[in-house]
Amino acid sequence: xxxxxxxxxxxxxxxxxxxxxxxxxASVVIFxxxxxxxxxxxxxxxxxxxxxxxLISQIILREQQAARFSFIDFxxxxxxxxxxxxxxxxxATYGAGWFTLFSQDFKALGLQMAGAAGFxxxxxxxxxxxxxxxxxxxxxxxxxxxxxxxxQFYLFWPAVLVLVARLRWPVLPVTMVxxxxxxxxxxxxxxxxxxxAFYMSPVRFWEILIGAWLAGRETLxxxxxxxxxxxxxxxxxxxxxxxxxxxxxFPGFWASLPVLGTALVIAAGPEGLVNRLLSLRAxxxxxxxxYPLYLWHWPLLAYLRIIGGSAVPxxxxxxxxxLALLLAYxxxxxxxxxxxxxxRRPWVALALLAxxxxxxxxGFNAFQREGLRFRAxxxxxxxxxxxxxxxRHKTCFLEARDAKSAVFAPECAPSDAKVVLWGDxxxxxxxxGFAALAREQGFTLAQFTAxxxxxxxxxxxxxxxxxxxxxxxxxxxxxxxxxxxxxxAGFWTLYFGDNPQWNGLTEAxxxxxxxxxxxxxIERIVFLGPLPGYKRDVPKFxxxxxxxGEETRTRQELEEAAFVLEPRLAALAQRNxxxxxxxxxxxxxxxxxxxxxxxxxxxxxQWDAHHLTSAGARRVVEGLLVSEPGLLP
Numbered sequence: 001x002x003x004x005x006x007x008x009x010x011x012x013x014x015x016x017x018x019x020x021x022x023x024x025x026a027s028v029v030i031f032x033x034x035x036x037x038x039x040x041x042x043x044x045x046x047x048x049x050x051x052x053x054x055l056i057s058q059i060i061l062r063e064q065q066a067a068r069f070s071f072i073d074f075x076x077x078x079x080x081x082x083x084x085x086x087x088x089x090x091x092a093t094y095g096a097g098w099f100t101l102f103s104q105d106f107k108a109l110g111l112q113m114a115g116a117a118g119f120x121x122x123x124x125x126x127x128x129x130x131x132x133x134x135x136x137x138x139x140x141x142x143x144x145x146x147x148x149x150x151x152q153f154y155l156f157w158p159a160v161l162v163l164v165a166r167l168r169w170p171v172l173p174v175t176m177v178x179x180x181x182x183x184x185x186x187x188x189x190x191x192x193x194x195x196x197a198f199y200m201s202p203v204r205f206w207e208i209l210i211g212a213w214l215a216g217r218e219t220l221x222x223x224x225x226x227x228x229x230x231x232x233x234x235x236x237x238x239x240x241x242x243x244x245x246x247x248x249x250f251p252g253f254w255a256s257l258p259v260l261g262t263a264l265v266i267a268a269g270p271e272g273l274v275n276r277l278l279s280l281r282a283x284x285x286x287x288x289x290x291y292p293l294y295l296w297h298w299p300l301l302a303y304l305r306i307i308g309g310s311a312v313p314x315x316x317x318x319x320x321x322x323l324a325l326l327l328a329y330x331x332x333x334x335x336x337x338x339x340x341x342x343x344r345r346p347w348v349a350l351a352l353l354a355x356x357x358x359x360x361x362x363g364f365n366a367f368q369r370e371g372l373r374f375r376a377x378x379x380x381x382x383x384x385x386x387x388x389x390x391x392r393h394k395t396c397f398l399e400a401r402d403a404k405s406a407v408f409a410p411e412c413a414p415s416d417a418k419v420v421l422w423g424d425x426x427x428x429x430x431x432x433g434f435a436a437l438a439r440e441q442g443f444t445l446a447q448f449t450a451x452x453x454x455x456x457x458x459x460x461x462x463x464x465x466x467x468x469x470x471x472x473x474x475x476x477x478x479x480x481x482x483x484x485x486x487x488x489a490g491f492w493t494l495y496f497g498d499n500p501q502w503n504g505l506t507e508a509x510x511x512x513x514x515x516x517x518x519x520x521x522i523e524r525i526v527f528l529g530p531l532p533g534y535k536r537d538v539p540k541f542x543x544x545x546x547x548x549g550e551e552t553r554t555r556q557e558l559e560e561a562a563f564v565l566e567p568r569l570a571a572l573a574q575r576n577x578x579x580x581x582x583x584x585x586x587x588x589x590x591x592x593x594x595x596x597x598x599x600x601x602x603x604x605x606q607w608d609a610h611h612l613t614s615a616g617a618r619r620v621v622e623g624l625l626v627s628e629p630g631l632l633p
Contacts, residue, residue, distance in 0.1 A: 018283070021047075024290065034317065040245055049208045049259070053210065057211065057212035069162070079353060082147070084331075087352060088331060098372075100377055102371070103381060111363065111367040112363070114364040114367060125145050179209045182209065211263065214263055224269075227269060234274035236258070237257075239261070240254075292331035293328035295331075385613050387429075391429065392412070397428040397450065408447075413448070417445060419487060425491060426489050427487075427489035433619075448470070453466075455471075485524045489528040492529070510572060514576050529562075530561075532588055533559040537606075537609050539607065542596065553595065554592040586624055
């Protein structure tokens with residue numbers, strides 16, 4: 001995260017603010033490396049926001065008072081402050097990705113690099129958020145969303161201060177109005193869509209503006225430090241770290257704890273009790289390298305998890321943190337300081353900007369060219385699976401973000417369908433297998449599948465409020481056409497798991513749906529059990545296990561959730577007179593589960609950690625027909 005630039009009008013140096021930076025960056029790094037150790041560590045970013053608004057606004061306001069403010073000088077300082085370390089880290093991250101990432105992941109990295117170069121990472125990451133989004137811990141540039149929000153703020157804030165000065169409006173009331181508007185938007189949007197509230201800069205600006213208000217209070221109103229505020233501020237900060245975690249609706253109300261705590265500590269001045277502790281030499285030293293440490297630590301942890309999988313040992317994570325500390329110091333000592341405090345000639349800023357744009361272009365090129373599949377790192381990678389085409393995306397497989405309405409296309413619902421496939425993304429993944437069987441046996445197949453919507457009436461999981469609309473359409477079709485066989489398929493471990501975003505499905509709710517189906521006249525129901533799931537995407541680890549001429553089975557990275565849940569679902573099916581079909585019995589035995597559909601070359605059974613490829617779907621459907629004779633008419 002950023003800090004103020006050295007400048008003749010810079011306010012007196014406060015070591016306690018560097019100590020505050022140290023607390024912020026340490027909390028973020030600990031959370032990213034060992035999330036269970038500090039579940040609320042991510043609020044360190046909010047601490048950075050307040051510090052940034054305070055320091056940068058002080059400089060702008062002091063320059064305005066001295067009639068020396070210049071937009072060109074301001075942005076030149078920002079470039080020399082932000083870009084040296086950022087350019088270095090982006091180049092290293094791109095280089096590491098070139099040698100380690102499959103094409104689809106390198107394509108995603110390219111888009112994130114382009115977003116970083118344009119300081120729009122928050123919008124890029126928000127656009128990627130979705131049902132099939134890559135896990136956040138595997139995105140090497142995820143952390144740059146916060147830097148983007150800061151720089152977006154500084155695109156408009158100097159102009160606002162200049163305009164306010166020319167109109168002779170009072171700065172502090174104007175700042176308070178902007179804080180109120182941004183905070184109101186944050187509270188409202190967090191209640192509706194927390195992910196959007198997290199990434200959208202206008203509703204995070206209030207945190208930076210709190211720091212800006214403090215700067216105005218000191219610079220324009222001559223407010224003196226209030227040491228008694230130090231202890232309450234420190235306690236609020238501790239409360240934020242202790243009480244906030246991923247289960248809280250964040251940012252919203254909860255963000256006020258670290259933001260107000262930071263503001264009180266800053267307002268207390270360097271003589272406050274907590275401030276004196278923050279001025280300890282070790283904390284100050286860590287605070288000085290906090291920006292490069294923030295930049296380095298996340299790519300190192302992300303690549304470690306990409307290469308090492310889900311079982312990265314604690315000692316390896318600790319070594320990655322130590323390496324990040326070393327790289328941060330070297331970057332601060334030999335890159336950041338020489339450029340930031342060196343020559344003020346315009347070409348320095350222009351060269352840095354040109355380097356950033358070049359890296360952005362390199363990233364966008366990787367994105368446009370599908371991850372540069374000619375790279376050696378892509379050798380052995382199976383062809384990218386086109387799930388959108390195979391699953392009939394936006395017609396017969398709907399997603400909340402893509403679907404303008406929860407209505408399936410006519411080709412999904414033929415009036416003479418003998419078999420209906422109803423489910424979520426796991427149902428859609430099985431569609432190619434059932435479609436191949438339908439072509440071979442000459443029956444008509446209907447497909448009703450939607451992301452995050454299990455085949456259960458009147459149930460909305462996660463952030464999919466459109467699911468009841470989807471199932472209402474399915475109900476209407478079944479009531480009207482009464483197909484011979486209904487196949488129900490779901491990502492059952494998701495809805496019966498411990499993730500509060502998704503869980504909440506109960507056996508009683510499934511049985512209520514079955515009762516309604518009987519009432520509609522649907523007599524033959526096939527209930528498909530859970531698929532095997534893995535802790536990593538199958539193509540990223542199973543290719544190394546392949547041996548020509550042998551079945552490729554493994555227990556490596558295998559999740560136990562499906563095996564634990566299956567007896568419950570099988571008993572539910574038996575209790576309700578359903579035909580139960582077990583993909584686990586088809587794909588798994590004591591040696592492990594099949595991860596390749598072929599013995600002549602590696603053809604992954606699943607294209608990510610849970611969803612079948614088309615070949616995998618055909619293998620499962622064929623296996624079910626063998627193990628369950630008469631499963632389909």
